[in-house]
Amino acid sequence: MLLIDLARTSAAVAADSARLAKVRHLAELLGRVGPDEAEIAIAYLSGELPQRQIGVGLAALRDLPEPRLAATATLLQVDTLLTRLKTQSGPGSQAARKALLTELFAALTGPEQAFLSRLVRGELRQGALDGVMIEAVAKASGTPAAEVRRALMLRGWLPAVGAAALSGGVEALRSFRLEVGRPVSPMLAQSAPSVAAALERVGGRAAIEWKLDGVRIQAHRSGDAVSVFTRTLDDITAQVPELVEAVGALPAADLVLDGEVIALRPDGRPEPFQVTSGRVASRTDVAGARRSTPLSVFFFDALRVGGADLLDLPDEARHAELARAVPAELITPRLVTDDAAEGEAFFKEVLRRGHEGVVVKSPQSPYAAGRRGAGWVKVKPRHTLDLVVLAAEWGSGRREGWLSNLHLGARDPVGGGFVMLGKTFKGLTDELLAWQTERFLTLADGPADGWTVTVRPELVVEIAFDGVQRSSRYPGGMALRFARVIRYRPDKTPEQADTVDTVRALLL
C-alpha cells in the first residue's frame, strides 16, 4: 500500500466531523491493507508510529526538501526509513538524522509530506485516535468493538490488536490475555469538585484513598523477574531499584500491581512533585539518586495475584487480594464509607499530611483498563487568584484566528507593575475566546512578534490552579500548576489584583 492512500484517507477523516463517517473512511482503508502492512497503517491512522519515538520533532522538520510530483512511496519503505532514523545516536547523529529525513521527504509529494510531518510531530489532528480506530477495526474485521477494546486493554497497543483482528477475527482477539511482563493500560479517574460530589457519582458506599502526588507505576513479577512500567507503558525498571526489591521480597511470585511511587521526606511528608519526577527520570546515576532521594511505593490495586487474573473482579475483591499479597505499609491508606462527613474529614486529614487529595472508588467497579470510567473519581483542593492578563498568544487548530493562551501576572506591590506566573488556555468557551480576541486587540500595546500580542495590563481574570511550584523560567521564581480560567472580573481593577506576596505564601 502507498503512503498516499493513507494521506488521502486521513484527509477524508479530517474533513468529516461525524465519527461514524470517520469510522467508514478508516474501515474502508483497513479492508484494503495487506497483512504485512496492517500494523503500520493502523498506527499511522491513529496518530502514532510503530517505532513510538524516533528522535525527530518540530525543529528537525523545519525546511523540508521540495516535494515531488508522483506518489510512489510505500508504507513499508517509509517504515524502514523511520526505523533507521530511530537507531541513529552518538556524535554526528543529528546530521545523520537530517540526511535521512531529507532522503525520506524528498521522495514524497506535498500531501504525503504534510501527512507524515504531522504524524511524526504527534499532531495528526484528524479527529480520530484510538477511540475511533477501535470502531474502524471492529467494522473492517467484522468483530464486536467490545472484543477489540478488551484485547487492547490487555495488549496495550492497538496496531497489534487491529492486525490480529483483521487476520484472525474474534478468535484472534480472544487469544489476548493478561501477560506478566507486558503492561496493561492503567485505569484512569474522573474528577469531582468535592468528596460529597464524588460519593454521589460513585453511588453510595465507596472506598476513599489517599491521592499521592508521585508517578503512577505498574509492577509485574514472574518468578524472580520484576518489571516496572509508567502510565504510558514505558519500562522504568532500571530507574526504581527500591521498588524492584520491594516487589521481589513479596511472598507471591506471580503478580501485577498498580500503584504510585513518591519521594518522601524523613518526616513522611511528600517532596514536591518536581523532586519525585526528577528522581524517576534519572538514569545515569541511579545509585546516587537513590541515596539522595529514596522512593517509597504505595499500591492501590492488584490485577493479578498468584496466577489468577483479577481484572473483572469488583474493586472490593481485588483490594482484598491486594491486602493478602502485600504488607499494609505498602498499601495506599483507604477508608470505606458511605458517610459524606466522614469522607470529608478523611480528605482534610490527607491534605493536612501534605498529600494531593483523594480518589473515591466504587467497590463494585471492575478494572477498566485504559478508560476514564466513573469507577474512580479524584478530588483535589482548588486555589483561586485574581490575576492580570499581560499578553495573549494566537491559537492553533480549531482556535486558529483567536487569541487563546493568556500570560498571567500578579501585582508587584514593591516595584509596581506585574510579575508573570505562567500561561493558560484552559477553561475558555468559544464565546469567551471571541470576546477576549476582540478585547485584547483594542488593548494591544508594545511589540508583536507574530504569535504573541502584548496588551495593556487592564483586564483582571479569576484563575484556578492546583498549587505554586518553584520555577527557573519566570522572573518571580515561581509558577502556577494547572492554571485555568474561571471567569473575567470586570468588577475589579488591576490595582485590586492579587499580589506576588499572596502567591509566594502558597509556595511554602
Add this chain to the structure above:
DNA sequence: TTCCGACAGTGGGGTCGCAAT
C-alpha cells in the same frame, strides 16, 4: 426528544539526557 458518556483537541510547567555550540 433530551441527556450524558466517551473522545479528541488545545495546550500548561518541570526534568532528564544527549548532541551541538
Add this chain to the structure above:
DNA sequence: ATTGCGACCCCACTATCGGAA
C-alpha cells in the same frame, strides 16, 4: 559549560457526536 531539543512525568477543560434514557 551552556543551549536547544526530544521525550515523558504530571495535567484541566470545552466541544462534539451519537447511543441511552
